[in-house]
Amino acid sequence: MAVNLLKRLTKREPDDRLFEDLCRDIGPEKVSRDGASQLLYSRDGSTFPGGVPGVVCSPETTDQVISCVKAANRYNRSFVPRGAGTGLAGGAVPCDAPIVISTTKMNAILEIDLDKQFAWVQPGVVNLDLTNALKGSGFHFAPDPSSQQSCTIGGNVANNSGGPHCLAYGVTNAHVLAVEVVLPDGTLVLLGDTSEHTSGYDLRGAFVGGEGTLGVATRIAVRLTPDPPSIRTLLLDFMDVEDAAQTVSAIIASGIVPAAIEMMDQRIVNVVENFVNVGYPTDAAAVLIVEVDGLEDGVKLEVEAIEEIAVTHGARSVRVASSEEEREQIWKGRKSAFGAVAQVKPGYYLHDTVIPRTKLVEVLRNVYQIADKYELIVMNVFHAGDGNLHPLLIFDPEEQGIMERVFSAGEEIVQASIDAGGVLSGEHGIGLEKKGFMEKFFTQDDLEAQRLLKKAFDPDERANPFKVLPSGASCSEVNHLKQLPDGTWI
Amino acid sequence: MKNLEEFQREVGSTGAVAVQGGQTHWDVGGILGDGVRLVSPPAGIDSFNPSEMTVAVNAGTKIEDLNNELSTHGQEVGLEGPNGSTVGGALVVGRNSIRKNRIGSIRATLLQAEYINAQGKIIKAGGPTVKNVTGYDLCRLLVGSLGTLGLIGQVILRTRPLPEENIWLEGEVFPQKVRETCFRPSSLLWDGRTTFVQLEGYGLDVNSEASKLKKLGFRERGKECPIQIPEFRHPFISDSNLQEGVVDVYNSIHYCSREPRALEHSEEVLLLGRRMREIFDPERRLNPNRDPYKAGP
Numbered sequence: 001m002a003v004n005l006l007k008r009l010t011k012r013e014p015d016d017r018l019f020e021d022l023c024r025d026i027g028p029e030k031v032s033r034d035g036a037s038q039l040l041y042s043r044d045g046s047t048f049p050g051g052v053p054g055v056v057c058s059p060e061t062t063d064q065v066i067s068c069v070k071a072a073n074r075y076n077r078s079f080v081p082r083g084a085g086t087g088l089a090g091g092a093v094p095c096d097a098p099i100v101i102s103t104t105k106m107n108a109i110l111e112i113d114l115d116k117q118f119a120w121v122q123p124g125v126v127n128l129d130l131t132n133a134l135k136g137s138g139f140h141f142a143p144d145p146s147s148q149q150s151c152t153i154g155g156n157v158a159n160n161s162g163g164p165h166c167l168a169y170g171v172t173n174a175h176v177l178a179v180e181v182v183l184p185d186g187t188l189v190l191l192g193d194t195s196e197h198t199s200g201y202d203l204r205g206a207f208v209g210g211e212g213t214l215g216v217a218t219r220i221a222v223r224l225t226p227d228p229p230s231i232r233t234l235l236l237d238f239m240d241v242e243d244a245a246q247t248v249s250a251i252i253a254s255g256i257v258p259a260a261i262e263m264m265d266q267r268i269v270n271v272v273e274n275f276v277n278v279g280y281p282t283d284a285a286a287v288l289i290v291e292v293d294g295l296e297d298g299v300k301l302e303v304e305a306i307e308e309i310a311v312t313h314g315a316r317s318v319r320v321a322s323s324e325e326e327r328e329q330i331w332k333g334r335k336s337a338f339g340a341v342a343q344v345k346p347g348y349y350l351h352d353t354v355i356p357r358t359k360l361v362e363v364l365r366n367v368y369q370i371a372d373k374y375e376l377i378v379m380n381v382f383h384a385g386d387g388n389l390h391p392l393l394i395f396d397p398e399e400q401g402i403m404e405r406v407f408s409a410g411e412e413i414v415q416a417s418i419d420a421g422g423v424l425s426g427e428h429g430i431g432l433e434k435k436g437f438m439e440k441f442f443t444q445d446d447l448e449a450q451r452l453l454k455k456a457f458d459p460d461e462r463a464n465p466f467k468v469l470p471s472g473a474s475c476s477e478v479n480h481l482k483q484l485p486d487g488t489w490i
Numbered sequence: 491m492k493n494l495e496e497f498q499r500e501v502g503s504t505g506a507v508a509v510q511g512g513q514t515h516w517d518v519g520g521i522l523g524d525g526v527r528l529v530s531p532p533a534g535i536d537s538f539n540p541s542e543m544t545v546a547v548n549a550g551t552k553i554e555d556l557n558n559e560l561s562t563h564g565q566e567v568g569l570e571g572p573n574g575s576t577v578g579g580a581l582v583v584g585r586n587s588i589r590k591n592r593i594g595s596i597r598a599t600l601l602q603a604e605y606i607n608a609q610g611k612i613i614k615a616g617g618p619t620v621k622n623v624t625g626y627d628l629c630r631l632l633v634g635s636l637g638t639l640g641l642i643g644q645v646i647l648r649t650r651p652l653p654e655e656n657i658w659l660e661g662e663v664f665p666q667k668v669r670e671t672c673f674r675p676s677s678l679l680w681d682g683r684t685t686f687v688q689l690e691g692y693g694l695d696v697n698s699e700a701s702k703l704k705k706l707g708f709r710e711r712g713k714e715c716p717i718q719i720p721e722f723r724h725p726f727i728s729d730s731n732l733q734e735g736v737v738d739v740y741n742s743i744h745y746c747s748r749e750p751r752a753l754e755h756s757e758e759v760l761l762l763g764r765r766m767r768e769i770f771d772p773e774r775r776l777n778p779n780r781d782p783y784k785a786g787p
Contacts, residue, residue, distance in 0.1 A: 115666070159623065160623045160627075162621060166621070170594075170598055171621060171623070173597075173598075173627070173630070174595070174598050183758075183762070187758055187761075188758070189756065189758040189759055189762060190756065190758075190759070191759065195725065195726075195741075195742035196586070196595070196741065196742070197725055197742065197743075197753060197787035198584045198585060198586065198596075198597075198633075198634050198787060199634070199752070199753040199755070199782065199783065199785050199786065199787050200634070200753075200755055200759065200763050200782045200783040200785075201631050201634065201635060201639075201763050201766055201767075201782055202584075202597060202630045202631060202633060202634055203631075203759065203762060203763065203766070205597055205627060205630030205631075205633075206626065206627060206628075206630045206631050208627075208630075209623050209626075209627050210626065226673060226674060228673065229673055249541055250541075252541060252542070252543060253540060253541030255564050255565070255651035255652075256651070257543075257650075257651065294673070294691070294695070295673055295691065295692070295695035295698065295699065296695075296698070297692060297694035297695050297698060298691055298692035298694065298695040301692055301694070354617075354619040354620075354621050354622055355619065356539075356542050356544075356618070356619060357541070357542055357620075358539070358541055358542055383621075386619075386620050386621040387619055387620070387621070388621050421618060421619075422617075422618075422619055423617035423618070423619050423622045423624045424624040424625075425622070425623050425624050426619070426621040426622060426623060427621065427623055428623070429623050430623075430624065430625060434624075438624070438625060441617070441624060442614065442624075442625065443614070445607075445611045445612070445613055446613050446614045446615070447625075449607060449613045449615065449628060449640075449770075450625050450626040450628060452766075452769045452770055453626045453628060453631065453766070454626065455769055456762065456765045456766040456769050457762070459765075468625060468626065469625070469626075
């Protein structure tokens with residue numbers, strides 16, 4: 001464990017004075033430490049059992065965020081920036097009884113400049129709210145994670161979030177032009193600029209995807225992408241999963257970069273169809289949703305080419321949405337997938353790895369075998385076009401010993417992905433979930449280099465400790481230390 | 491042919507070193523200086539996987555050679571530079587192409603890098619897949635770093651499909667009108683009087699977009715950029731009076747004959763950047779006389 005962090009764990013100020021300071025600095029109505037807030041902010045969208053927040057703050061201005069961070073420095077405490085808490089890797093789970101800085105009340109769209117194609121937003125703006133605000137303008141914000149109805153753009157920046165349409169348009173990093181950040185020592189800094197001039201280190205690019213361990217984003221300039229003049233959505237169905245996977249590889253190999261290629265296997269198709277009834281073929285082994293966009297003639301050519309590739313690779317049918325309503329129906333099924341699985345079992349663990357697109361067949365086969373070995377139900381619904389797997393392990397959390405099997409299966413899925421030339425995460429991040437796996441992919445020297453980046457931003461290891469990089473202690477061990485009477489020094 | 495381990499030995503762990511590419515941007519961010527040992531990264535394509543749309547290539551490979559190989563499979567890479575420019579050189583200088591709309595930003599082109607750090611160790615940054623959020627993104631720091639954080643030896647790059655058709659048009663119309671008329675032209679240049687547009691993509695799309703521009707008075711000018719682009723780059727301020735040179739509208743860059751100047755950065759950014767360099771290279775042995783913050787845009 002790092003020396004600075006160890007000092008903090010063993011010599012901590014009691015919460016009372018910190019709480020009073022924060023009430024004075026940002027207003028008592030924005031500070032809480034009652035049981036409800038402790039519970040609410042103890043976890044995120046992951047399966048990780050709750051951490052323990054120290055004090056929860058909900059600042060409304062950049063100055064108030066600075067006050068929170070400065071208080072953390074004065075009292076030698078950690079802090080955790082937090083958006084909507086929809087993350088799936090435990091990135092927002094509070095370790096080391098930190099000040100939780102929830103940015104959800106900083107939710108204003110500050111400026112939309114259609115001429116220069118950017119918008120300034122506060123970090124608490126919900127992803128879909130920006131999309132809705134841009135409707136009819138001819139522009140949109142491209143990253144569209146599945147949680148876009150509730151996740152915030154600040155959270156998207158922290159996780160470098162993806163989504164189905166990132167295949168052609170790139171993940172969040174490609175859509176953030178500048179970000180105003182409160183560094184862990186309380187300094188306010190603007191990284192990047194709206195004209196994308198490249199000079200000096202790309203600190204903006206390094207900050208995006210930092211999982212809240214490099215500072216707090218307080219203002220973000222996002223790129224606005226022109227709406228394509230033409231969009232076509234295809235639903236392809238296959239009687240063999242491997243045919244579907246080979247179709248994905250063949251589409252990419254043909255030089256077409258669709259806006260999205262999503263794959264769903266039979267199990268998930270069935271539960272989704274039962275849930276929302278959008279007309280998916282329930283007897284198919286797998287379906288692909290392929291979307292192409294651009295200028296009218298090119299889109300027509302790509303639709304024809306994809307139809308031909310799909311049929312050559314064994315597609316039983318190809319349905320091209322003939323109306324906006326039909327297109328929405330096709331997407332509605334995909335977007336309802338995670339809600340739909342509750343029909344089968346009450347719990348799920350959603351994995352996230354990336355593999356070379358040419359290895360889809362091989363790795364999917366492995367995923368099914370691993371699930372069988374651990375007697376688990378696995379459903380696959382994922383961003384096939386960029387090789388981003390999302391095996392969904394379905395289970396009943398009440399079942400004795402189930403989590404051990406789920407975690408063991410998960411580790412084998414990660415290993416199978418790495419063995420195939422893949423990486424640990426495509427869009428959920430490392431957080432607490434995968435920091436123990438980092439050594440599977442990086443050498444100690446590689447990890448040491450990443451520690452240097454963290455050190456430059458956060459020399460005192462104050463921001464969101466115990467995340468991303470392997471360390472000597474886990475969050476649960478740290479939180480165990482905190483199970484002491486209020487006010488006790490530890 | 492030199493490999494990564496031989497490059498590692500050449501860099502060693504002591505003494506000031508500077509990496510030599512095609513020397514096409516040799517003085518960007520500062521001159522070489524005395525007492526600095528020159529090293530060269532390996533060259534050549536390691537592996538090209540057309541169906542994955544990625545290529546593993548050594549940093550000393552000339553961009554032209556790389557694109558020649560990729561073009562045999564209808565692909566190209568989002569790097570550009572004058573004749574002789576190398577992959578590693580283009581990455582560490584970090585400038586976007588005027589065709590950024592088509593080939594993507596240079597920062598998004600680099601997926602994985604293996605570099606030699608200040609202690610002489612081989613470090614892997616990023617990963618080989620087109621999507622990846624595994625840990626901190628050191629690749630972002632390497633692009634535009636002028637080799638001050640590590641010396642890039644090998645990289646994995648994202649490739650793009652080559653366009654089926656490519657034409658340039660020019661007309662005495664403001665660039666804004668083109669933006670309102672066309673969907674994402676590849677390049678958009680303006681010399682204060684004439685606008686130059688590059689359209690790339692499927693032949694049918696290019697022709698239909700060109701027809702719209704011709705109705706505005708644009709004329710076709712062939713496949714090559716019809717205007718000489720001056721050497722030096724300055725930030726383009728939209729209300730500035732364009733006396734000479736050419737503006738790259740999408741990148742907000744004003745190319746002209748005036749000597750370039752460093753961009754202004756806030757004290758806080760400079761402090762963070764300086765700290766980054768000191769931590770990565772405490773003895774300042776990697777390209778010691780170059781400073782990314784003294785480079786122009």
